Amino acid sequence: MNHLEVYLLVGAVLFVLGLFAVITRKNAIAVLMGVELILNAANINFVAFSRFSSTSLDGHIFAIFVIIMAAAEAAVALAIVLNIYNNLKTVNVDEASSLRG
Amino acid sequence: MILYAYLILLLPLLAFVVQMFFGKRLPRQGDFVSVAAVLLTLALSMAMMGMMFLLFDSGFSLEHRMPWIDIGNFQVSVGVFLDNVTIIMLMVVAVISSLVHIYSIGYMEGDPGYWRYFGYLSLFTFAMNGVVLASSFFTIFIFWELVGLSSYLLIGFWYKKDSASNAGKKAFLVNRIGDVGMLIGIMLVWSVIGSFNFQEIFQSAEAGTLRGSTLTIAGVMIFCGAIGKSAQFPLHVWLPDAMEGPTPVSALIHAATMVAAGVYMTVRIFPMLTADAQLVIAYVGGFTAMFAAIIAITQNDIKRVLAYSTVSQLGYMIMALGVGHYVAGFFHLVTHASFKALLFLGSGSVIHAMHHGLHKEGDHETDPQDMRNMGGLRHKMPVTFVTFLVATLAISGVPFTSGFVSKDAILAGSLAYALAHPSHFLLPVFGFGAAIFTAFYMFRQVFMTFYGEPALPEVHRHAEESPQVMTVPMGILAVLSIYIFYVLPSLNPFGAEGWFTMLVTKPMTVAGAHTAEVAEHFAHLLHNTHLPAMILSLVMAFTGIVLSYLFYLRKTLKADRWADAISPLYRLSFNKFYMDEIYNNGLVRPFLNVCRAIAVFDMDWYDKVIIDGFAYVTRGISRISRWIDDYVVDGFLVNGLGRIVLWAGALVRLFQTGRLQNYLLIMLFGVILIFAFVVF
Numbered sequence: 175m176n177h178l179e180v181y182l183l184v185g186a187v188l189f190v191l192g193l194f195a196v197i198t199r200k201n202a203i204a205v206l207m208g209v210e211l212i213l214n215a216a217n218i219n220f221v222a223f224s225r226f227s228s229t230s231l232d233g234h235i236f237a238i239f240v241i242i243m244a245a246a247e248a249a250v251a252l253a254i255v256l257n258i259y260n261n262l263k264t265v266n267v268d269e270a271s272s273l274r275g
Numbered sequence: 276m277i278l279y280a281y282l283i284l285l286l287p288l289l290a291f292v293v294q295m296f297f298g299k300r301l302p303r304q305g306d307f308v309s310v311a312a313v314l315l316t317l318a319l320s321m322a323m324m325g326m327m328f329l330l331f332d333s334g335f336s337l338e339h340r341m342p343w344i345d346i347g348n349f350q351v352s353v354g355v356f357l358d359n360v361t362i363i364m365l366m367v368v369a370v371i372s373s374l375v376h377i378y379s380i381g382y383m384e385g386d387p388g389y390w391r392y393f394g395y396l397s398l399f400t401f402a403m404n405g406v407v408l409a410s411s412f413f414t415i416f417i418f419w420e421l422v423g424l425s426s427y428l429l430i431g432f433w434y435k436k437d438s439a440s441n442a443g444k445k446a447f448l449v450n451r452i453g454d455v456g457m458l459i460g461i462m463l464v465w466s467v468i469g470s471f472n473f474q475e476i477f478q479s480a481e482a483g484t485l486r487g488s489t490l491t492i493a494g495v496m497i498f499c500g501a502i503g504k505s506a507q508f509p510l511h512v513w514l515p516d517a518m519e520g521p522t523p524v525s526a527l528i529h530a531a532t533m534v535a536a537g538v539y540m541t542v543r544i545f546p547m548l549t550a551d552a553q554l555v556i557a558y559v560g561g562f563t564a565m566f567a568a569i570i571a572i573t574q575n576d577i578k579r580v581l582a583y584s585t586v587s588q589l590g591y592m593i594m595a596l597g598v599g600h601y602v603a604g605f606f607h608l609v610t611h612a613s614f615k616a617l618l619f620l621g622s623g624s625v626i627h628a629m630h631h632g633l634h635k636e637g638d639h640e641t642d643p644q645d646m647r648n649m650g651g652l653r654h655k656m657p658v659t660f661v662t663f664l665v666a667t668l669a670i671s672g673v674p675f676t677s678g679f680v681s682k683d684a685i686l687a688g689s690l691a692y693a694l695a696h697p698s699h700f701l702l703p704v705f706g707f708g709a710a711i712f713t714a715f716y717m718f719r720q721v722f723m724t725f726y727g728e729p730a731l732p733e734v735h736r737h738a739e740e741s742p743q744v745m746t747v748p749m750g751i752l753a754v755l756s757i758y759i760f761y762v763l764p765s766l767n768p769f770g771a772e773g774w775f776t777m778l779v780t781k782p783m784t785v786a787g788a789h790t791a792e793v794a795e796h797f798a799h800l801l802h803n804t805h806l807p808a809m810i811l812s813l814v815m816a817f818t819g820i821v822l823s824y825l826f827y828l829r830k831t832l833k834a835d836r837w838a839d840a841i842s843p844l845y846r847l848s849f850n851k852f853y854m855d856e857i858y859n860n861g862l863v864r865p866f867l868n869v870c871r872a873i874a875v876f877d878m879d880w881y882d883k884v885i886i887d888g889f890a891y892v893t894r895g896i897s898r899i900s901r902w903i904d905d906y907v908v909d910g911f912l913v914n915g916l917g918r919i920v921l922w923a924g925a926l927v928r929l930f931q932t933g934r935l936q937n938y939l940l941i942m943l944f945g946v947i948l949i950f951a952f953v954v955f
Contacts, residue, residue, distance in 0.1 A: 193943060197936050205936075268934065 181222035189215035202265040277339040287400035298390030309393035320369040356410030359778040374748035375527040381744035399425035411471040430520040442516040449513040453503020460496025481785035494552035505537025508563040518578040522623030531612035557597025561705035564590030568712035573849040600688025601781040610677035614669040617752035621663035624741040632734035646723040653725035658746040662753040669756040671714035687808035691800035714819025722827040
């Protein structure tokens with residue numbers, strides 16, 4: 175099990191699942207969850223490449239940054255979703271179209 | 276003195292400008308501006324006159340020049356030229372002009388164009404002073420035309436009256452004919468000598484650059500200007516019509532100053548006149564003197580008689596210059612100015628009274644200027660009568676008047692000329708003939724106006740003497756018609772020898788017209804003819820007066836019967852020798868017909884065939900051009916491009932759904948495609 179390809183495969187599966195969720199879900203919360211999956215897929219790749227191809231800890235550090243950023247992003251995005259719900263009584267992303275030209 | 280001259284020139288111009296821009300809003304409509312300006316020029320002229328007497332130099336002359344136009348070889352300078360003739364002429368203009376200004380305050384009172392009138396008078400005074408002071412043909416011509424312009428404006432002053440505006444146009448056009456001749460003469464002189472300046476031209480002619488027939492033609496051509504301005508035959512027709520203007524204007528412009536400008540100009544160019552040119556001038560003048568005097572006999576309009584009398588007297592002056600009696604010509608100009616202005620002011624006073632009387636009667640049909648409606652006015656208007664009588668005596672040539680001395684000098688000159696050249700005996704015949712007619716028609720006028728029974732008693736009852744502002748200038752002019760002012764320090768009423776003849780002397784001719792012997796011979800003859808000429812002219816004046824007395828006062832000779840007896844002659848004179856009709860039928864009408872024919876050609880041929888043809892072709896080309904524009908340029912290029920853009924936009928729009936998820940999907944496909952390209 176100690177092969178880079180295994181980790182990359184897991185990361186790729188996670189990324190595709192996340193992307194699928196982002197593209198197909200109508201629910202804003204589900205879209206956000208997809209985004210989290212994509213971020214974490216990237217994190218797995220960072221850590222895997224750092225573990226197998228470098229002596230430094232750059233990949234690990236970067237993964238931690240991404241986690242922090244993801245937390246902040248989730249906070250802001252959830253706030254936006256709550257506000258959308260307050261105003262439109264829905265979390266369907268297709269119906270939040272009042273800014274469309 | 277130069278400064279004075281420039282001030283005299285420019286003060287009236289200033290008054291004109293002020294009057295034109297602010298006259299209407301000034302108190303009293305600004306008449307005081309013009310009057311003050313002209314009185315200042317009078318004071319300055321008097322000062323110059325005083326200086327002239329202090330110097331008492333017959334050869335005095337002064338010139339001031341400044342460059343004006345300087346283009347390559349073409350150089351023109353402007354400036355003033357002063358000699359005794361100029362100073363005397365300035366004085367004449369200033370005196371008559373001031374008196375007429377003052378008289379006008381009374382005469383023009385209440386006229387709606389009062390301010391305009393005084394503005395024009397100032398413009399005229401400016402222009403006239405310019406003519407007098409001019410030192411070159413260039414400047415004299417400019418002021419010459421300005422004088423013509425102000426004359427036009429003043430003749431047509433009551434422009435709402437058709438006859439007045441027509442008279443103004445006639446005066447302007449007839450003058451133009453003479454001016455064209457003058458311009459040709461000036462250009463001829465310039466083309467040979469290359470200068471406009473009088474002194475330079477005389478010097479150059481003396482050196483022999485301009486001589487013979489060219490000089491004769493130049494002289495006669497320039498004299499054409501004088502024929503127009505001084506109303507000599509055949510261009511005299513405008514002056515009688517010019518009487519449509521206000522009477523003070525007639526006195527100033529059409530009797531004393533402007534019409535004398537022609538004579539003055541001839542005086543100025545006298546040195547360059549050849550013997551042949553002088554002969555032409557003498558005959559023009561002599562014939563005009565006789566011709567106009569004959570017409571004046573039968574006219575009934577008080578101002579028309581005076582107009583023809585002016586033409587006749589100007590003929591005298593011109594004739595005097597022609598026969599070479601330079602001093603007499605200019606002398607008569609000066610003396611004539613005061614008594615003729617006085618006659619006009621007097622007639623103005625009479626017309627004023629008649630107008631007043633007719634107005635009171637509510638009669639607007641009767642002509643206030645027709646002498647047949649007057650009569651017996653001497654008790655009603657004593658001042659007008661006395662001054663008018665003085666002027667009449669002067670113009671008729673009765674001793675102790677200024678007219679006697681000057682006219683006598685001219686007649687003596689013409690007699691001397693005839694003695695020297697017996698073939699030209701007609702000139703003194705013209706002169707003496709005109710003298711008898713002058714006395715006749717002037718006394719006819721006095722008798723018809725002031726003596727006898729009033730023709731319209733009720734109008735006569737209302738007639739009254741004019742206000743002092745009008746009678747005082749007349750009084751001054753009457754005093755100036757006495758001989759003594761012109762012959763001091765001599766007191767001899769029968770000779771012209773005095774300050775005038777001492778200060779104004781015949782200039783040396785540069786044209787070879789008179790050698791020293793000829794001049795001496797002429798002077799000798801002049802001396803001999805003085806007494807016979809005087810006796811003859813006295814006889815003539817006396818005959819004229821007696822005839823007039825018999826016809827119009829005693830009525831022992833019946834004017835009507837005599838008119839019938841010589842009916843063809845009478846009708847010729849009454850209709851002014853049909854000059855107006857001749858000009859109308861011989862010149863104006865054919866000219867109009869030619870114009871009309873050209874107009875028809877223009878309308879029916881030129882317009883219809885050529886102009887319309889061009890238009891038709893242009894329209895055809897335009898139509899093709901429009902088709903190309905509509906279908907090719909607009910339809911295919913402009914709209915085509917637009918349609919392509921529209922269509923492309925509609926296509927691209929399909930991708931722009933606004934859904935992020937669609938975009939992500941497309942991105943995903945894009946990434947897969949790139950990945951596929953990179954890997955395979």
